[in-house]
Amino acid sequence: MSExxxxxxxxxxxxxxxxxxxxxxRAALLDVFEAxxxxxxxxxxxxxxxxxxxxxxQQHEGDNNQRLEFLGDSVLSLILxxxxxxxxxxKREGTLTHCRAALAKRAILSSLALELGIxxxxxxxxxxxxxxxxxxxxxxxxxxxxxxxxxxxxSSFDVxxxxxxxxxxxxxxxxxxxxxxxxxxxxLQELVQPTMGNEAICYTVLDEDGPxxxxxxxxxxxxxxxNMGEGSxxxxxxxxxxxxxxxxxxxxxxxxxxxxxxx
Numbered sequence: 001m002s003e004x005x006x007x008x009x010x011x012x013x014x015x016x017x018x019x020x021x022x023x024x025x026r027a028a029l030l031d032v033f034e035a036x037x038x039x040x041x042x043x044x045x046x047x048x049x050x051x052x053x054x055x056x057x058q059q060h061e062g063d064n065n066q067r068l069e070f071l072g073d074s075v076l077s078l079i080l081x082x083x084x085x086x087x088x089x090x091k092r093e094g095t096l097t098h099c100r101a102a103l104a105k106r107a108i109l110s111s112l113a114l115e116l117g118i119x120x121x122x123x124x125x126x127x128x129x130x131x132x133x134x135x136x137x138x139x140x141x142x143x144x145x146x147x148x149x150x151x152x153x154x155s156s157f158d159v160x161x162x163x164x165x166x167x168x169x170x171x172x173x174x175x176x177x178x179x180x181x182x183x184x185x186x187x188l189q190e191l192v193q194p195t196m197g198n199e200a201i202c203y204t205v206l207d208e209d210g211p212x213x214x215x216x217x218x219x220x221x222x223x224x225x226x227n228m229g230e231g232s233x234x235x236x237x238x239x240x241x242x243x244x245x246x247x248x249x250x251x252x253x254x255x256x257x258x259x260x261x262x263x
Contacts, residue, residue, distance in 0.1 A: 033116075037116050037151075038167075042155075049064075050072075051121050051147075053125070069142045069146040079164050084096050087171070095190050099175060103168070109144045113143060115167075116167060122139070185241055188201060191251060201221065203220070205236060206230070214234075215234065217238075218231070229249070231246055
């Protein structure tokens with residue numbers, strides 16, 4: 001009886017030299033990746049699962065990262081909520097909610113995923129690879145959330161929080177850049193509500209133009225009856241957001257010039 005037979009290995013189950021080399025290369029790649037994410041897994045199978053897209057799992061008849069994504073989405077939300085709650089003790093609930101939504105939106109999470117190099121270690125099917133899956137925002141977002149879930153299961157909430165906040169870096173600077181374009185209607189409401197109340201802001205559709213499938217809307221925003229800006233867009237929502245951006249710019253300009261905000 002051969003040594004392989006004594007160990008219960010069949011010829012089919014013995015790794016080939018090519019498979020050994022591929023496994024070693026994968027291990028080295030994940031070593032580098034763990035250094036980039038500032039976390040070394042005790043159970044590396046969790047890391048591999050977090051990086052396994054459903055297309056790969058289907059092709060190789062294995063598990064995928066969707067359950068970890070489900071968990072990681074909630075863990076990430078709690079991490080951001082606690083971080084903002086502690087860092088912004090004077091901010092209202094609405095502001096905290098807007099900030100959390102801004103930090104967890106797809107564009108930000110996919111950008112973080114690219115910064116961490118998730119695109120280089122993803123397990124994707126050949127078809128998904130050909131279709132540009134490594135750069136697709138939805139896949140990158142989902143994988144980042146899966147990774148959060150994997151770190152949490154491999155360690156603890158406090159450890160996962162520290163790791164995730166390391167990914168975000170200077171939260172104040174990152175948040176400032178995001179909020180300059182995110183949710184302008186919410187930002188305007190936060191400025192106006194404390195002194196003028198909830199009903200001070202009014203959005204009015206001035207006109208609609210173009211065929212049904214190519215509509216362009218023009219909207220005006222008034223604050224306590226004063227016109228503060230107009231905006232256009234392919235939907236009422238987009239037009240209102242652009243109008244709110246104009247109003248924010250007008251508000252900030254008046255504040256800089258020392259003009260009263262009691263419009």
